[in-house]
Amino acid sequence: MTQKDQQSYDQSLYAIHNRLFFRLFQLGNSLDRQCVNELGxxxxxxxxxxxxxxxxxxxxxxxxxxxxxxxxxxxxxxxxxxxxxxxxxxxxxxxxxxxxxxxxxxxxxxxxxxxxxxxxxxxxxxxALNGFTLDDMISFTHLANKLTNGLNDIKING
The missing domain is CATH 1.10.10.10 (Winged helix-like DNA-binding domain superfamily/Winged helix DNA-binding domain)
Known part of the structure; x- marks a missing residue:
């Protein structure tokens, strides 16, 4: 892979990372809002x-x-x-x-x-889970656990 290809790949990957974490942020806000609105x-x-x-x-x-x-x-x-x-x-x-x-x-x-x-x-x-299959829910839980472990392993400043 050339340096230009690597930079393009890194930018694409960064965009996906950014979108994923932004969606997680939105998901948390939606959960908070719907809890208050629907459950009080x-x-x-x-x-x-x-x-x-x-x-x-x-x-x-x-x-x-x-x-x-x-x-x-x-x-x-x-x-x-x-x-x-x-x-x-x-x-x-x-x-x-x-x-x-x-x-x-x-x-x-x-x-x-x-x-x-x-x-x-x-x-x-x-x-909230309408349209999710049992396999979807199991996979989502697995992926959320993997992300949690990744977050817990972050060591940027130290």
Whole structure:
């Protein structure tokens, strides 16, 4: 491949990369907007309630576990939790074994809100994925996991 061909290839590849990441940006914004419009809850609030409602958590996770599970910063999670606390959906409790640590717990209102959302969430998924085959969904999940791993491996300045 000549240097000119390589530059042309690099520019084409850059354009594809740019378009892909822009579409991911748009996808995230569409998800946020549709969550609020159709479910009455932000996507991040949905994610927190969903994370805490998983059977293996028994409605409780440490603050650190929750940040790692959701892959969000401590500052961002703190702001989300403050709003969910005001709404009466979660509470923070000091860990009994490590007084420096906080556990996040769904309240009865939070559990009820999550249960109330389930039918609408099912319909949300069904409509958003209309036209996807099972193989499409499995492939998309696989590709999203590969991209997540790639993002986690980025080391530009260090």
């Amino acid at each position: 809850i932000s996507s991040v609030h949905w994610a927190v309630l969903g994370a805490l409602s998983r059977p293996q958590t028994n409605s409780v996770m440490s603050f650190t576990e929750l940040t790692e599970y959701l892959d969000v910063s401590r500052q961002n999670l703190d702001g989300v939790l403050k709003r969910l606390e005001r709404e009466g959906y979660v509470i923070r409790q000091i860990d009994t074994t490590d007084r420096r640590a906080k556990n996040i717990m769904l309240t009865q209102e939070g559990i009820a809100r999550w249960e109330q959302l389930q039918e609408n969430i099912y319909n949300f998924y069904k409509q």
